[in-house]
Amino acid sequence: MNKIMFAALIGASALAATPAAAQETTADKPFSGVYVGGSFGFDMQPNDRGESISFDRDLNGSFGDTISTATSPNAFSPGFCNGAATSNTAPAVGGRGCSNDRNDIAYYGRVGFDVQRGNIVVGAVGEFGKSNIKDSVSAFSTTPAFYTMSRELNWEASVRARAGFAADTTLFYGTAGVGYVSIDNSFTTGNTANTFSSNGNQKEWGLTAGGGIEQKIGKNFSIGMEYLFHRYEDTDYRVRASGGPTGGPFTRGNAAGTDFRRGFDYFRWHSIRGVAAFRF
16 A cells, blocks of 8 residues: 555656646747747948949940030039038038938848757848938039939848857847848939939848847747848949930930949948847
8 A cells, every 4th residue: 555655656746747847948948939029220321431423424334434524524523422412512612512321210020930959049030121221422513413322221131040149048149141122222413404314223132240139028028139230232223314405414425325323332231229029
């Protein structure tokens, strides 16, 4: 009888310990599993000091030509600024100059998964969202007139790897991967004598990389802070200036006109964001 009672006690103890052991195993891996979430933050652009607009006056695909007029060997001698023009007159000759590039908010949705082994966490995350930043460059001609090329972000999608170190319920991680964006290019000018056409929006591949910290709150929720750098090569946008009814300097090299392109190839920015996730 005593043997039977002893065996029953051992069995009951084992059953009681099973949920505790399972709970301990789950607690040992707080960052394993699939999650969905989002981010909200502020995006900032580096100062593209020295950026300019380049010209292809004979339409041979080679930029760097000088545009001349009947009275000036360089129609764009007033210069350039790394922002959107606010008047027809360049800052160097007394104009009001340029506004700064626009830094603004950004918001994204995300889905991902992580696998935790001890303190090491590896995984992947995909994101889709939008930033409201705007990047411009302006040229000023002797007319006087301004010529501003701008780009904004319609949307950005990215897939990144994640790897980090978990200290209890706090995760420190790095992340990097590829991105794909739709860029809304636009052109404005104070020149009313010529006609201008462009090839519209562009879609480009690039990279994103950064790091962050994530803190579990309860069993299924986490919040954190994240930094990301984004860089996309944006070299395909063109604006063509044609002569208009009276011709002009843009037709001196080729009767069809002159092509404009931005002198700086990259659309790039920094993100500081808060993140939140629900883990299944």
